[in-house]
Amino acid sequence: MGEKSEIKKKYILDKARTVFSENGFKSVTMKDIVDACEISRGGLYLYFSSTDELFLSVLSSETEEDDEETITAALTGTATAGDMLALFLKEQKKEILRKKNNLTVATYEYFFANKLAPKDNPLKDQFDTAVRIIERLIENGIESGEFYCENPLGCARNLMYVVEGLKITSKTVGISEEAIDKELMYVLEGLVPDELNINDD
Amino acid sequence: MGEKSEIKKKYILDKARTVFSENGFKSVTMKDIVDACEISRGGLYLYFSSTDELFLSVLSSETEEDDEETITAALTGTATAGDMLALFLKEQKKEILRKKNNLTVATYEYFFANKLAPKDNPLKDQFDTAVRIIERLIENGIESGEFYCENPLGCARNLMYVVEGLKITSKTVGISEEAIDKELMYVLEGLVPDELNINDD
Known part of the structure; x- marks a missing residue:
């Protein structure tokens, strides 16, 4: 072309x-x-x-922007695992709250009507990639002693399903930034060893 | 009439x-x-x-069926908190996997198009009711020594956002019964005191 x-x-x-x-x-x-x-x-x-x-095509031009290269770069940076996880979740939150040029509803409508096989489904791809990143970040945090977690993959999946839940809730019921923070903090606090957890309640 | x-x-x-x-x-x-x-x-x-x-009208004739009376009855029964929580989640799972007469997509489409105030929004009502039930069940389980949980409300909300995430995923990417079980078990296992947790991994 x-x-x-x-x-x-x-x-x-x-x-x-x-x-x-x-x-x-x-x-x-x-x-x-x-x-x-x-x-x-x-x-x-x-x-x-x-x-x-x-x-x-719109959707794939989208996902190229946050491709795995960027992610690998982030994972090998000098920031702590906690900082990087917080940064990752901040991006998710921004996407959930994004008012302009938000493709969420169109994406849902497209996939309600078109059932794609798992291997061709870009949403499944995005989800699985996000889970892998979070799992790696948690593992890094465990190694450095920042986090305590017996099941990093389980925790990563839990977090991403919560993000999906927040995303659909924002489009059907509406949700505040504070409410999103509360849900994400609940998961993050579960990762912090008790002796470090000042927000324990 | x-x-x-x-x-x-x-x-x-x-x-x-x-x-x-x-x-x-x-x-x-x-x-x-x-x-x-x-x-x-x-x-x-x-x-x-x-x-x-x-x-x-269709939606409200729906929610009347599982109204709070039924719930109160369940909460005052003789089953253990763990059994009742499992039963509640089994119902949620059945709803997620339900193929026939499933209103999920129509409900999403309706609420994408119609923004209702929180106090008039039946989805918000359903969600909040479910959170209250789960919180109560967890509190009952803590009292009886079945569960250990420092933040029952946080855990209840986490569980319900996971359920929302599973629901939308089932309509966009597709999800198996096993995958749903895995996510719900992750949360439930977090409630069981370590010495009782045979599935610890």
């Missing part, structure tokens, strides 16, 4: 992202994308043949 | 429940309900004036 085509494709993906974040996935048509891009129908179909294809 | 009207209304709600569980909320129209009920449009509007009203 030529450079001009690449630029055009990226332009379409940017516009589509906005449309999906404002309207979800289910009710968005190719015409909506055409209108948002102010291009011809033929111009759009040159690059994408369906809203399904468009949405998956 | 006369008895005949009550029967008719219940008939419409039953049919609407099926339509919502098969198609979600967002794309369902009053005509879909008219068709499913095989009644006239006027016949439907006599009872309900919108799919919003219909859906909330």
